[in-house]
Amino acid sequence: MKAGLSPRLFLVVFMGILLLAPLTLSAFYITLLNYIGLYAMVALGLVLLTGVGGLTSFGQAAFVGIGAYTTAVLSTSAELPAWIAWAGGAPWISLVVGLVLTAAVAVLIGSLTLKLSGHYLPLGTIAWGISLYFLFGTMATLGGHTGLSGIPAISVFGVELLQGHQVYYLIWAFLLLGIFTTRNLLDSREGRAIRALKGGIVMAEAMGVDTARSRMVIFVIAALLACASGWLYAHMQRFVNPTPFGLHLGIEYLFMAVVGGAAHVWGALVGAGVITVLKQWLQDVLPKLLGESGNFEIIVFGILMVLILHKARGGLWPIIVAGVNRVVPIRVDRRRIDPNATPLPRRNMPAAGDVLLEARDVTRRFGGLVANNNMSLSVRAGEILALIGPNGAGKSTMFNQVSGVDTPTSGEVLFLGQSVVGKGSRAISRLGMSRTFQHVKLLPTMSVLENVAIGAHLRGSKGVLASAWRMDRVEEDRILAEAARQIERVGLAEHMHDEAGSLALGQQRILEIARALASDPCLLLLDEPAAGLRYKEKQALGDLLKRLRGEGMGVLLVEHDMDFVMGLVDRVVVMEFGEKIAEGLPEEVQKNPAVLEAYLGGVE
Amino acid sequence: MDFQIALILGQDGITNGAIYALLALALVLVFAVTRVIFIPQGEFVAYGALTLAMVGNGVLPATVWLLLGAGVVVAVLDGMAALRAGQSKRLIAIMAVNLAYPLALLGLLKAMPLAELALALQVLVALLIVVPLGPMMYRIVYQPIAEAPVLVLLIVSVAAHLAMVGLGLLFFGAEGYRTPAFSDARFEVGPMTVTGQTVWVVMSSLVLIVALALFFGRTIYGKALRATAINRNGARLMGISPALAGKLTFFLAALIGTLSGVLISPITTIYYDSGFLIGLKGFVAAIIGGLASYPIAAGGAILVGLLEAFSSFWASAYKEVIVFTLIIPVLVWRSLTSHHMEEEE
Structure with a gap:
């Protein structure tokens, strides 16, 4: 200080x-x-x-x-x-x-x-x-x-x-x-x-x-x-x-x-x-x-x-x-974090193996372009599913369909058994799905702590009047303690009070994961989380995801880094031209001729 | 109200509406190309009308001093940029456009018997003085922050509007002026009398609109502006300079504004601050078109003109209230039809 x-x-x-x-x-x-x-x-x-x-x-x-x-x-x-x-x-x-x-x-x-x-x-x-x-x-x-x-x-x-x-x-x-x-x-x-x-x-x-x-x-x-x-x-x-x-x-x-x-x-x-x-x-x-x-x-x-x-x-x-x-230097007072604050209540996690997310025959057309065609996939509690495919295969579009940012032209998306098509990202996040973004979206002038605390928004309830007249401090301490816990968990503790915009891009991606975790999700959607990370950081991220899987969380991730994906995930879905071309265990998919052709080009 | 009065009001409404339509087109154009919400559009109307009035009275219009001052500022800004880039050869062109032109115009105006010129020449003089202020304004006020958020550009616009109104008071005084009509002719069309000025206004507006359509449809510069409006970065990668696009757009906006002022000043008395309300009515029309559609904006302008004419008959004290409240149902309709969520900044 x-x-x-x-x-x-x-x-x-x-x-x-x-x-x-x-x-x-x-x-x-x-x-x-x-x-x-x-x-x-x-x-x-x-x-x-x-x-x-x-x-x-x-x-x-x-x-x-x-x-x-x-x-x-x-x-x-x-x-x-x-x-x-x-x-x-x-x-x-x-x-x-x-x-x-x-x-x-x-x-x-x-x-x-x-x-x-x-x-x-x-x-x-x-x-x-x-x-x-x-x-x-x-x-x-x-x-x-x-x-x-x-x-x-x-x-x-x-x-x-x-x-x-x-x-x-x-x-x-x-x-x-x-x-x-x-x-x-x-x-x-x-x-x-x-x-x-x-x-x-x-x-x-x-x-x-x-x-x-x-x-x-x-x-x-x-x-x-x-x-x-x-x-x-x-x-x-x-x-x-x-x-x-x-x-x-x-x-x-x-x-x-x-x-x-x-x-x-x-x-x-x-x-x-x-x-x-x-x-x-x-x-x-x-x-x-x-x-x-x-x-x-x-x-x-x-x-x-x-x-x-x-x-x-x-x-x-x-x-x-x-x-x-x-x-005269003015002292900058950091927000005090109360480690003894009562932890926020957590949601009941589904049992390992339960289906969390199920997309059935999802099709999304933009005019004449079919970005997703009859895509189906499912994610279970306690598993990591990777969605891979060459550039332009429609992975991010698929991500937007299941997370409520976009609405499919036809097809069904079920989250915890409920249809979430057309519900919007706010309602979906309330149900327990949280996500990160391919292009990092954080508030650069706010501290890392505050950015992560936004993730816990739905776990608090104090309104405008309570906030304005400081009747929210007990809940606020709990939210910040939770945010701090997630920041420590992802390994950003030393940057807790730094401006989020001052972090390296890889760290900003990790910050987004902490923010998603702060919402206490049962399903985590990660859009290219390893991009821009160094080797050690990737290892740390892999370890974190394995730990989350062990706790019963489901993870759906889009990723280009095959070394990272193949050593980590339980199942892989491969997309090309908006369609699913393969699905299975990492080692099966790696041998699949259609996948090899999509990535390396066919031999005529 | 009988049929006769309705006809007269309708004629008034269409005449004013034609001018609002021109302004609405300029506002949509400026917003599409530069993302600037061009509040000072109205000041060009007032400057055009009052400069013409001063020329008609044989007085040297004070706006020519503003032209000279703006020219000096642009010359300094561009000159320093050219020197810093090591392009000292460009200095001559910069000086010629920004210093020599205003000085030559000043000399010419001092030498000419302004009051004795034909009306068409007086209009030309007003255009020669006021229109170049448009691109100069873009260079000084907007170009340095061309990439700023829409909101910042809007606040800058309001600031520029304020400064121009204050300068208008300084140049023209608090007194209002009316310029002579282009024509005193009257035509009997069935039961109604159409004045020559109405015909002038409506015809000029139509000619300008057609000219603009040809400019945007047929010329390379027009197409460059359209390209910039659709995709700023894409246009830039194709070699279209955003600064040039901005200056050209502001040239057109200033031209349209000044002409509107020249057209409207025989119909209503124009004061140094009249431009704002006139410009805002153009805005109501432009908003009806969602700041994007030219035909809907033009149609909206006629609607604004008619609404204004009829409400000045029924409830003249509430005329402005009624016209500006029109924006509310328009906004309701817009908010019901648009669902996008966008990131500003």
């Missing part, structure tokens, strides 16, 4: 400064800090959405608007309809109403756009951001373009927060609550699923993660953060009009997240601070410089954004951290 200052120390100093700031600063700067806090809250949602989840919204300002207008209408309207009258005049109740309303709108919009490929969501949010802005401006009950005034201040324990420095504490308490909640969430079972959304969807689904749900979760959380910001804004300003909820603010929020560092929760705060101060300054300087009035700061913002995305796509936060590290 590297010596250095604890990150907690920085946090304590920062909190101390925040606490004392209003005592020394003038009203102008406190107002500025209030705005930074409000903006940072919205940007925080975008960090979760964009930087972590790989989704983007330009419409967050509209969610801010929903929060602000909900409380404005509820707390100023003299004649509320009877069904909602109970919520009138009480800001804290209207916060809850606003959050519920926002969540409902976000779920509706999310269910329309989240299923589509990435760029439809931002385009959709541009459109609905504009629509809602015009709606705020035209609806008479919302005060039209003049807006609504006379919004009361918030009361906390009977104290009315009328002054800027009073609201200040409430705003920053909200923001810090949001930051800590988000940080907790990201460091949990649900958080790993969320972090897999960017570039790991196929893998996560194969590990049983419902990625559509995870997308929805972060979209709703981002909307709720925006809504809370809007509620605070309305009660701070005591008046609302449509202007601050238009698309240009929606774009500015995204800029804040990107400038600050979209992958880091503190980036939201840095970005909000930099953009807000810069805007204030530019609005002062530019009109004097250009001799005209107008919001010319957008020129600078636009150019700044392009430059940041060209030169430093990670934003300012990583640069700040690296800079501080050069002056």
Whole structure:
């Protein structure tokens, strides 16, 4: 462990400064800090959405608007309809109403756009951001373009927060609550699923993660953060009009997240601070410089954004951290693994010799191409079956048919006696089949430990709220202990805390096996596990697979390395041109004339 | 509403729809070839219209300074790249295209009595100034990050849009302009009166669409762009430069945008920031076509135009809301018909 200052120390100093700031600063700067806090809250949602989840919204300002207008209408309207009258005049109740309303709108919009490929969501949010802005401006009950005034201040324990420095504490308490909640969430079972959304969807689904749900979760959380910001804004300003909820603010929020560092929760705060101060300054300087009035700061913002995305796509936060590290090293705290955590429950393994997987007459056509033709094979508990064949024989296609990534054109795939055709990889993994990928699919910036823990996703059950408020620690310890156990088992213990992307390709393949094992499968599908391994590593892998077989696991593997295959497996199925040409014991297959012809070419 | 009004609204809708169709085609083209969601498309509309307006008023259009500035940046970027690659001979060509051209244009514009030129020549001047900004923009903004994820390209697009709107305010001021109609003719067709400008807009759009179809179907550059759209790496291996494909695409997009601006400015007053909403309506149409199909996008554009015209009659305050909410059923339909799961990054 590297010596250095604890990150907690920085946090304590920062909190101390925040606490004392209003005592020394003038009203102008406190107002500025209030705005930074409000903006940072919205940007925080975008960090979760964009930087972590790989989704983007330009419409967050509209969610801010929903929060602000909900409380404005509820707390100023003299004649509320009877069904909602109970919520009138009480800001804290209207916060809850606003959050519920926002969540409902976000779920509706999310269910329309989240299923589509990435760029439809931002385009959709541009459109609905504009629509809602015009709606705020035209609806008479919302005060039209003049807006609504006379919004009361918030009361906390009977104290009315009328002054800027009073609201200040409430705003920053909200923001810090949001930051800590988000940080907790990201460091949990649900958080790993969320972090897999960017570039790991196929893998996560194969590990049983419902990625559509995870997308929805972060979209709703981002909307709720925006809504809370809007509620605070309305009660701070005591008046609302449509202007601050238009698309240009929606774009500015995204800029804040990107400038600050979209992958880091503190980036939201840095970005909000930099953009807000810069805007204030530019609005002062530019009109004097250009001799005209107008919001010319957008020129600078636009150019700044392009430059940041060209030169430093990670934003300012990583640069700040690296800079501080050069002056005073910051300690990196590794995740502690509790070796005494109660092991996770295991599934009942089928008895050795039971049929686990049975594919019957599987045919898969891609247009005129028949990639698999009447393929049948079966794997029993406690045996290793190899699927071999020349390049292009259809082995990987067959793999996809049985693992649920693809659906056969005709034929039957039974796993533990159940038909799994068309069920999808998530459902299949729940039944106890786990796999690795021919082209390694892992999350390169996450640690080896965290990558393997994704494999154990289905063995935990704690949800978003439990994760966000740290009620998941017992289960989390068990999951991490299980992941650590699998990492040790495959021989990667010394790399436990390294970034997965820093491993050699062969080690990454081994990591995938550990991840598959973490799901406690009864059948393991391995796609070319020995590719890229050195001799010793291959021996170790062979030993591991033999041990697993001894424990009653079934293994189906696709492999090109014949030395590795023939010394290890119990039976071999040989494919060529999408069809099975031979099946049997390794030594039988090696003598089979059809197999020799397929590999070496016929003698005419 | 009687039949007469319906006819007038229908005519309005088709006129605007024809322009949205052009923009939608450009957006689909840019996305297919470069994966850029080209938000600044609308700014080319505004720049085209307002540059024409300034030429018509006899003022030197400020966009020519932007052309010069962009030319300097491109010359520096390309010049340094050429020097680093040891190809100092290319410097002359780089200077000629990026510095000599804007300077020559500037000199010419200063010498000419702009206001007295025929309208067709004024349009030509506007095109000569604004269209080269397209490929220059690709070079400066997009080429350095051409391989970035779609999401990053989209954020860059929004940033470029913002900068262009701000520059538009600086160049043209907050005042709106309307340019003279191409023709004051009116035709009686049965019960309805068709204005000459409508005929101009619809005919120009059709001509442009046919020209584009011929370009993509018959010319080697058109085929190169199609190849890039289908398979970027494959096209590159066949010797099609992605940078050239990008610049050519942006040239076409800028041409279409500028022409759309020239066509629409006699119909509606254009302000420095009007382009965005016009461009977005093109987007709604492009999304109807799934950012992939040209004919569906064009049909969608006519639908957007008609919807806009009729909703401005029935509920003018909610006109924009209705047009942009159209995107929702489209997205529902799209999400019900597509099942693929894809990896971004």
